[in-house]
Amino acid sequence: MALKTPERYLDEIRARNVRIFYRGQRFENPVDHPVAAPAARCVAETYAAALEPDTGMAAPSPLIGEPVNVSNLLWRSREDLIARVKWERLIGRRTGRGALRSPGLDAINALAVVTHACDRTRGTGYHPRLLAFVERIQREDLAVSGAMTDVRGDRSRRPGAQADPDLFLRVVGRDAGGVVLRGAKAHQTSAIHCHEHLVLPMTCGPGEEAWAIACAVPSDAPGITHVYARQPSDSRRTEDAPLDVGLPAFGGCESLMIFDDVRVPWDRVFLCGETEHTQELVRLFGSFHRFCYGGCKVGIADVVIGAASLIARANGLGGSRTIRDKLTEMVHLNETMYACALAAAIEGRPTDAGTVIPDIALANVTKLNVTRFPFEIARLAADIAGGAMLTLPSQADLEHAELGPLVTKYLTASPEVPASERMALFRLLEFLTHGSGAVYFLHESLHGAGAPEAMRIQLRREIPLDPFEAAAHALLAR
């Protein structure tokens, strides 16, 4: 069977020689370092869930004729898309973070459409190569990242107009064997925990052929360096006080992935210079990813809502009507995001490549709501929690021989909830809304797969106003 145990996955990643710096020092490995381990466990959870019944995380793939992890699936039906929204929510709820292999999933599905179109218009042979790659990652159950976001330098300038041409990743050399890449990809979610990276270009125009490169690169390819990003309260991971961490089990990580003349053989190249296909690739990859936020962020919000509700009880206010109203509003906002993603799935359509993709307009509607509602959900959660969430003593204080009993005495609220549990709930909510979890619940919700303005631009393209104008005109003519 293709499906791998989480343990075996972790062993494989542990064994890879990947160059990662964090706070100026190299990681021994990305699995055991206390700051990175929770993110590794989060990816591992996508392996674990696929081996469990009823999670929907394994599905049969016609490509290899057996069940594969849905993180590597080419979608063949609307049901695949609906299922995705649900398993994304499941993993989000189960980890407080989300399904870290999703960018890779979006990348293979976007490339499937675009390579097919390119082969047809250009006579290239990218699509079969891609299918071979997908077959391999399915068969070997590999974790794949999707690397599109360039560092972009001056944001008002295109790839070809930057002072430093490397500010968008580009091909700096090519020969019979393949191409050589230089540049950097920013905000690379969980890339250090993947077997493979799918490198994708941002939109390029004529004359920017060097930047129009899509390809697969193994994560231990020579020339790749990761600069592991700091996150709020990341040091708590190293302080041996899990209570203060809030969510010790899981987390996420981002890195700046630098390509210092990385060689890629031709059989791993899926686009190279065909600039006219880059916009569609960006449109599809971005929109697929926006779509998935209506599952994964909803799952995180489930945890936020649950934590807020438990804190209300711990505060002795489980029956408060004011608090109940706030919880209802949080649920309403959350289900609205979820509904948008479900709708994008059900309005999906078949592509020439034989796959099925979500409705692009509704995918962007989903994400535009996701750029707003988690912030309000977080604000309402903070409102419910009360001031203590951000003025809390530490685990060491709680466990201090002399101080501990006083901390326990004065942090006990409802007699039914021990002070230590109340503190743990505060820390969990702090983690999700002001700690490193906020990177995902709030910031990635805002900027992941593009800032709000990108959704608006896409909506204008996908939903022209002519039919609405025609409807108004028609009514005046009746």
Place this chain on the structure above:
Amino acid sequence: MALKTPERYLDEIRARNVRIFYRGQRFENPVDHPVAAPAARCVAETYAAALEPDTGMAAPSPLIGEPVNVSNLLWRSREDLIARVKWERLIGRRTGRGALRSPGLDAINALAVVTHACDRTRGTGYHPRLLAFVERIQREDLAVSGAMTDVRGDRSRRPGAQADPDLFLRVVGRDAGGVVLRGAKAHQTSAIHCHEHLVLPMTCGPGEEAWAIACAVPSDAPGITHVYARQPSDSRRTEDAPLDVGLPAFGGCESLMIFDDVRVPWDRVFLCGETEHTQELVRLFGSFHRFCYGGCKVGIADVVIGAASLIARANGLGGSRTIRDKLTEMVHLNETMYACALAAAIEGRPTDAGTVIPDIALANVTKLNVTRFPFEIARLAADIAGGAMLTLPSQADLEHAELGPLVTKYLTASPEVPASERMALFRLLEFLTHGSGAVYFLHESLHGAGAPEAMRIQLRREIPLDPFEAAAHALLAR
């Protein structure tokens, strides 16, 4: 074929002897009176559309084995539900008002579930009676209203605790032949243009058996009187100046329907005294109707967006970025409502009665958004339109021999749009957001099928917080 032409429908309604008062005077008939005619035409449009291809307004019914109007269809699949969202939007967009037969549709589908359950628990015979009724309305293609909302008197008191027991409609007599009804139903949308009324009870408790009555009443039954409601700017319908009306072709109407000892034979009774089934009936009928607002109000909003966009062009600001951003926001809000309804459809589930119903939680999420977004869409439309929308000269001014040229001169903005067309667009938007169309786009969005608080209460019931609390607990335990 069961499907009827709109002309035949109008003839039938015109011929019925229904007692209707408007501003203290009886209507000759509800089809030709200038105030009521646009609402009649709106119902007629549901007949017209069913005869057209590609509208989705006719569908095969297993009950009679031929296509019926979808307004009278018992839903058998999620596809029926998805289709409903789409044809509701179509009719909304086509009329600026919506599908006036929807309450009847919701009533038969709610009764299908509840009569089936009642028969099973009580051994009653309501379900076959209902199916016979549905078969008849399908076969004869009848327009049916759904009459649930009682006038309710003191809102803080239950049916049995009112000073006047008639403030909730009730059974005041019963014999071998049937029951006698007294009371009134409020806000009866298009009831004067229907062949049949489906009377439904609001929630009743033990001791309130007299109020627990569901039955069908022909619209010309003796003892029924309608008091036709005034709407903003309704007099313009009578002033022979269609430009000032804004939307001369279509409209809606509500009436206070008074039952003054109306007899109903037993074969038309679908619930009588079984109070324990009333809450489920209210839950289903309300939620089905809330669900449909994600189609029909979205269709009206399509017209609002189209009119705002045309006005921007007429003002010479078609290319303005500020306005484009507002239009995009309007589209985004509108598609969010639509997405919620689609999601409620796709998450629908089969019932014991053999039908399929939308997801109750998501139906309420849909409507809770509908209580908010149309107001913001209307505000943005007004923002785009500019002050002239509410300070506009009249058609008579425009057509005045001496004044007309001056009005034309000074109301011309973009040279590409004649002043008269610009005025017509302003009036259309005024109609929809401040005129009698606002009754539907704004007020019915807020209160139709229950006020926002009703959705919140339902959401709390449908989405318990335990799973979210469990998720938070589980994360702390990892």
Place this chain on the structure above:
Amino acid sequence: MALKTPERYLDEIRARNVRIFYRGQRFENPVDHPVAAPAARCVAETYAAALEPDTGMAAPSPLIGEPVNVSNLLWRSREDLIARVKWERLIGRRTGRGALRSPGLDAINALAVVTHACDRTRGTGYHPRLLAFVERIQREDLAVSGAMTDVRGDRSRRPGAQADPDLFLRVVGRDAGGVVLRGAKAHQTSAIHCHEHLVLPMTCGPGEEAWAIACAVPSDAPGITHVYARQPSDSRRTEDAPLDVGLPAFGGCESLMIFDDVRVPWDRVFLCGETEHTQELVRLFGSFHRFCYGGCKVGIADVVIGAASLIARANGLGGSRTIRDKLTEMVHLNETMYACALAAAIEGRPTDAGTVIPDIALANVTKLNVTRFPFEIARLAADIAGGAMLTLPSQADLEHAELGPLVTKYLTASPEVPASERMALFRLLEFLTHGSGAVYFLHESLHGAGAPEAMRIQLRREIPLDPFEAAAHALLAR
């Protein structure tokens, strides 16, 4: 004493020969026509209040050495400005409409600053002329309109670039006696009830001297024609059913004021061709008027809040916590608008002309909130009122011999409030939020004194970001 009785004011206006068309017909006079009378009474109320103690509507003017109506006062202190916010609120609350002489007040205060500056830089003699004019209107207690908004034609083009040069009002002739004006001013609030119009230009640039005209024109000057605007439900004023009107006593009116070669002698001209002063004039006039909305719209909202609260009681829900929360939110939003205006007053500053003006930035902050909050207040009021507000029977139904008792029976809710009073409250709220009162509470709030974008542009000019950037830099440098 300068102060006039409201009766005398009405007599004077009744006697003037002003050319006004409404629905294609000339008004006999603007005081007694049922559509216009409520607006006349509203202006009259500013006369009545000035004769009452404790209204703050009369204040001593150094110019004439005796008390004058504050509607004609040149502000000399911050206390004058604070007082203005308060009397605007008072009149708004007292009439449900507002102080219709405010544009004239803003005009004299804006012209005071600009004519002074122009005289200094250009050696013109406008300021003494203006003071003479102000002295006269104070001494004779005249009602003065402020007419700035041109019809503007193609909104993307400047005055000098329109297809028809008259789309901004301009000087089409000049000689020793004075100037001749042609064009039109839009949305002229209460102009038909004024003795004098103060004509002001919009922003003009070099080469647009003909449009840079400020002057005073008596309201009965030959060549002026008013096209009286229709308002939602305006016909109800003529139907002899005051209950259906909602607010029979008061109202507002707008007209399109057309200048067909109107002569103005030089001693009434306050700017003519000095284009470099027009931007400041627009800035001041607009901002003064935006400032006053934090009083007058707040006063209308007071009535909306009061009506909603009374309706809640009439519905039997006076004690509902959900409703109480909504009322509190309405109060909060309303007081926020009020607070902004008070702050603009207290941050006011003296001018070279010896007057005191409100803080321009905070005046715009006030208005930007006013473009938003009344809509939310209206939505909350509708939420509280319930569906009956827009599906209400008419006065004729209520008074009908046979029908009346039924209407009374079924519209009675709380036994403490008669059905007729409940209906009157619904109609009042309908008037303010969907009837002709909505022109003022919602539409003028949005567009009066400029659309939201105008406030944003002004805010950017008035509040540069450099000090904030410097503060951030300074913190990094510590």
Place this chain on the structure above:
Amino acid sequence: MALKTPERYLDEIRARNVRIFYRGQRFENPVDHPVAAPAARCVAETYAAALEPDTGMAAPSPLIGEPVNVSNLLWRSREDLIARVKWERLIGRRTGRGALRSPGLDAINALAVVTHACDRTRGTGYHPRLLAFVERIQREDLAVSGAMTDVRGDRSRRPGAQADPDLFLRVVGRDAGGVVLRGAKAHQTSAIHCHEHLVLPMTCGPGEEAWAIACAVPSDAPGITHVYARQPSDSRRTEDAPLDVGLPAFGGCESLMIFDDVRVPWDRVFLCGETEHTQELVRLFGSFHRFCYGGCKVGIADVVIGAASLIARANGLGGSRTIRDKLTEMVHLNETMYACALAAAIEGRPTDAGTVIPDIALANVTKLNVTRFPFEIARLAADIAGGAMLTLPSQADLEHAELGPLVTKYLTASPEVPASERMALFRLLEFLTHGSGAVYFLHESLHGAGAPEAMRIQLRREIPLDPFEAAAHALLAR
């Protein structure tokens, strides 16, 4: 002169023997510990500013006849109140944190009113004692904390109904010398950096006399223990990487202040058992503090806006219209909060104690906006900043011999802004919105001086609806 240098202030605090635990260990002293030092410097800044001209932080006190720090001033005029809003904003803008002596200021002003009233009704002698205390803190220029918030245990229960009576601080003994206190005060802002604590009670009823205690306690009184709260990313203060901290210079701190049988002599007691005065004390203290947030949080927001604007430039998007619109919205929201506080000041009123206090209703309106707008300002800032803010490499990475040049290369955006400065700006904004600064900009804005519900309750008390209802009734009667 009473005014002290910041250096002398720091020396005095450094020398006090205060018992403080942080992460299970005692602080050597609260001035030099790297986690606490920035908060000490923040208090010191209130001393520094008072010695500078034009800051408004020194003002003459009639009590001692010379200038005192405004943090210890009894307000005598509306100008004092207006000045307060302005110097609060100044200090907020100057420190990114705010004026940490404000709770003490609010405490003396609230006690001035309440002790005066108590003396009059009870014949007690508290007011002269308080004046003597104020005279001393003015003369010695002492930093004073205001300690009201009890830990409160089960939030649904009153002081006298808790399982543990110490969950509200109370008098556990009294004799001729004074009283003995036991309990804890939560969220004690900067208490460890104060010379004196003003202990205030929360609302008590009959039978809860033991909890009705107000008094002054020197910060080094035996029996007091502080548990210093953890804040997001607090460990960065100890990592010797100021760039990663974001705002190395300033910060805030909270502690849980435990009173373990602390003796207080009678001449320091200002209320003891007079439960009927506690509600007014809570009302005044809370409202005064809510009022000040319209200055101090506005000052922090100034920095947030400045940082966002600089980041936009650093990203190369200084001229972007989309970003400009967001900055304008941030400014608008910020000035609205400021305006509310100014209005509360100008509507202030004299008290029987000879002081002047802000308008209580508008103070609560101010704070209710402050519970909302900073969250939206922070969201917009994050939107402008882009994803890099939360995925940034560390200072050590930037300074690493090999890695540093790559980090510099790939984090350079606009060529005009060095990568290191861009990183510093990101870290500053991260600090304010997701780091320990978020405790103040977001959390204290939400919960400080009471949660939003407290403002709503107060608004209902301060602004009865009767006058609005009367206005609606009056209009119907015209």
